Amino acid sequence: MLDLEFMRLALATGVIVGVLAPAVGFFLVERQASLVGDGLGHVAFAGVAVGYLLGISPVLTALVAAVIGALAIEWLRTRRGAAGDQALALVFYTGIAAGVVLISKAGALNVNLFQFLFGSILTVTRADFLTVLVLGVGALTTIAILFRGLVATVLDGEGSRVAGVPVTRLNVVVAVLAALTVAVSMRIVGILLIAALMVLPVIAANRVAWSLRSTFALSMMFGVCAVIAGLSIAYYANLPPGGTIVLVAAGFFLVASGLSAVVRRG
Template sequence: MNLLYYLNYTFVQRAYLAGSFIAALCAMLGLFLVLRKLSLIGDGLSHVSFGAIALGLFLGLYPFYVAIPLVLAASFFILKLTEKAKMYGDAAIGIVSSLSIAGGVILASMSKGFNVDLFSYLFGNILSISEQEVYLSLVLSLAVMMLILLLYNDLFSATFDEEYARITGIKTGRINMILTSLTAITVVLAVKVVGIMLISALLIMPAVTALQIAKGFRAAMMIAISVAVISVLGGLTVSLFLDLPPGATIVMSNAIIFITTLILAKFFL
């Protein structure tokens, strides 16, 4: 069997399409998060999505419709905790994520049969992505990408010198809120691709890979997007041929590209 054989199946086509868009989105956003030392927020919000998805399944509702508003609310709560409660961002992330996991576990223990569905969200199953989820992923991915491009200059300034950006009139508080909101949406979208447990890898690895070899920010963004899309397409293809879990294979593809780039950068750049 070759790749064309698998491409005859609609569910494979959906996986390639949605995976490519979500990968590009994760790479764009991940670069800002890595440079601003906010990488952990993706991991924290992925834990929040666990509790939100568990709640959706418990109530018999479509999980993503429950997860998106709840994860957005959690991102705002993390910001407010950081600003008002005099604590560092990682502490706020830890509090919110641990409460969400605890809530998800309690809901799972009270459930009557949705534990198997919840397990699939933990480790991802992009091959099971529905047509509805593809449309949702494409629309939200394009909307978030457009917003990033529209706010590119403000995001760029706030990323490299937040104090200077504030002095020049950029509303850094609003930018921070937008960045965490976009991260919340991206995390929910990436659940189907690599799963709740592996989302942070899709946000972080393409960005840190690009930063090893890029000579400028725009170049880093293009390289990060390329790495993310290649890792998703390559990982998904390998998982089809070797019958491996798609989410884990995508993350391993990312890791291989990162290690290869690290070695090449050390000896040849």
């Protein structure tokens, strides 16, 4: 499998995505906003459509669209008093509707589009890998530097605000990181399934971890393992990689839940 360059690129890119998606998803799950990644995936779909329509990189336009969507959700949630799920629904459906209309306009309802929707290991190029590497390392460095502030904001927003923590700005950082994750991960997992890789490793880790830090570390470990195992199974069994990766992650959750139940009974 590793004799093939496209598989080496897919695995290398997948490892970065496997670390990044749960690292960002951790803050969404703990803020009880697990579906934000899903909403941003649909907005990214509209971005891909814009890319096809304008004849420029769909990854770039998806990134811009997802960032705008993330900021819109955050603004609706905090400034306009919309409930979190209402803000999400508004952006979610507008994104998917705009995507359908724009894709139709661009005449791009074809195989290329399906690669973005469901992921394809064949589409990962060296340029894609370098883009994911730079953006992924940048995002993870941001999380490492701001980790304490982000955790405090997630655990107790009001208390943090009173303590002088820039809660609004940190929420915007999380929203932009989520958008970035969706955009850089869509080549591997696909727009429709990326949110699963942001959420499933985290909720699996929640079942077996013993502290907040161990939850964070285990989330990333489960994410990487799901990507490596999922891509390998997909290669040998000729299955779609995105779906296989997510099914492996779902398997981790089931195993972690089983272990947790056994430990509680013991």
